[in-house]
Amino acid sequence: MPDEFRFGDNWASIYEKFTSIRGKVNEAVETAALLEQYSSGGSALELGIGDGRVGVPLSERGVRVEGIDNSESMLKLLSKRTNLIKAWKGDIANFRSERRYNLVYCVYSTFKLLLTREAQIACLRSAAEALDNEGVLVMELGVPALDGFVNGQKTTTLFVDHENTILNSDIHDPLNQTLVSTLLWFSDTSVTRSPHRTRYVYHQELDTMAECVGLKLAERWGNWTRGTFTEGSKRHISVYRRNGP
Numbered sequence: 001m002p003d004e005f006r007f008g009d010n011w012a013s014i015y016e017k018f019t020s021i022r023g024k025v026n027e028a029v030e031t032a033a034l035l036e037q038y039s040s041g042g043s044a045l046e047l048g049i050g051d052g053r054v055g056v057p058l059s060e061r062g063v064r065v066e067g068i069d070n071s072e073s074m075l076k077l078l079s080k081r082t083n084l085i086k087a088w089k090g091d092i093a094n095f096r097s098e099r100r101y102n103l104v105y106c107v108y109s110t111f112k113l114l115l116t117r118e119a120q121i122a123c124l125r126s127a128a129e130a131l132d133n134e135g136v137l138v139m140e141l142g143v144p145a146l147d148g149f150v151n152g153q154k155t156t157t158l159f160v161d162h163e164n165t166i167l168n169s170d171i172h173d174p175l176n177q178t179l180v181s182t183l184l185w186f187s188d189t190s191v192t193r194s195p196h197r198t199r200y201v202y203h204q205e206l207d208t209m210a211e212c213v214g215l216k217l218a219e220r221w222g223n224w225t226r227g228t229f230t231e232g233s234k235r236h237i238s239v240y241r242r243n244g245p
C-alpha cells in the first residue's frame with residue numbers, strides 16, 4: 001500500500017488527541033473490563049495495538065498483553081507509555097505466533113484497514129492459529145455507514161469547538177467495498193490531513209469469514225457493557241470460539 005494511505009504513520013501525530021476528543025480514551029476502561037473477562041486473567045494478543053489505548057489498561061488489570069502493529073510511529077507511542085507490553089512490528093494480515101493466547105482481539109475497526117477479502121480472511125486465520133484450545137477472538141467493528149453519500153461522496157463533521165474543526169471526507173467504491181477517506185483537522189491557522197483507506201464488512205460476512213478459518217460466533221454485543229446489538233447499532237463486538245475440538 002502506498003505510504004500515503006498507511007494508517008499508523010499518518011495518524012500517530014494526532015492519535016492521542018483524536019481518540020481523547022472522540023471519547024475513545026475514556027471508553028477504553030470499559031473495553032479493558034470486558035476483554036479481561038474473555039482473557040480468563042491470562043494472556044492476550046492485540047492486533048493493531050497502536051498506542052496501547054486498550055492494551056495498557058488491560059495489562060494494568062493483570063492480563064499479559066502482547067501486540068502487533070505495522071507502524072513504527074504507533075509502536076513508539078506505545079513504548080513511551082509502558083514497558084509492560086511486548087509489541088512487535090508485523091502485518092496482522094499475515095503473522096505467525098510462537099505462543100498461544102487465551103484471547104486475541106482487534107478493536108476500533110482496525111480490521112477494516114485490511115483492504116481485501118483475502119487479507120481479512122488471512123488475518124482471521126492467523127488469529128485462529130494464535131488461540132489456545134479454549135481461546136476467544138473478540139472483534140470490534142463499525143457497522144458500515146453508507147447513508148448520505150451523494151455521487152459516491154460524503155463529508156461528515158466529526159467535531160467542532162472554539163479551537164478545532166474536524167471533518168472526514170469519504171469516496172465510496174461499492175465494487176470493492178472500500179472507502180478512500182481523509183480526515184481534515186483545522187486547528188487555529190493550521191490544517192492536518194490524515195488519509196486512510198478501509199474495506200467495510202457487515203457482521204454476517206465477518207461470521208462467514210470466521211467460519212472459513214474454523215471459528216464460530218459465540219456472542220455479539222452492541223457495546224462494551226454487553227448492550228444488545230440492534231438494527232440501530234453503529235458497531236458490534238463479536239466473540240468467536242473454535243468450531244469443534
Ligand SMILES: C[S@@+](CC[C@H](N)C(=O)[O-])C[C@H]1O[C@@H](n2cnc3c(N)ncnc32)[C@H](O)[C@@H]1O
Pocket residue numbers: 007008009047048049050051052053054068069070071074090091092093107108109110113114
Ligand atoms: C484504529 S488504530 C487502533 C489502535 C488501537 N488498537 C486502539 O484501539 O486504539 C489501528 C492500528 O492498526 C495498525 N495497523 C493498520 N494496519 C495494520 C496491519 N496491516 N498490520 C498491523 N497493524 C496495522 C495501525 O498502525 C494502528 O496502530
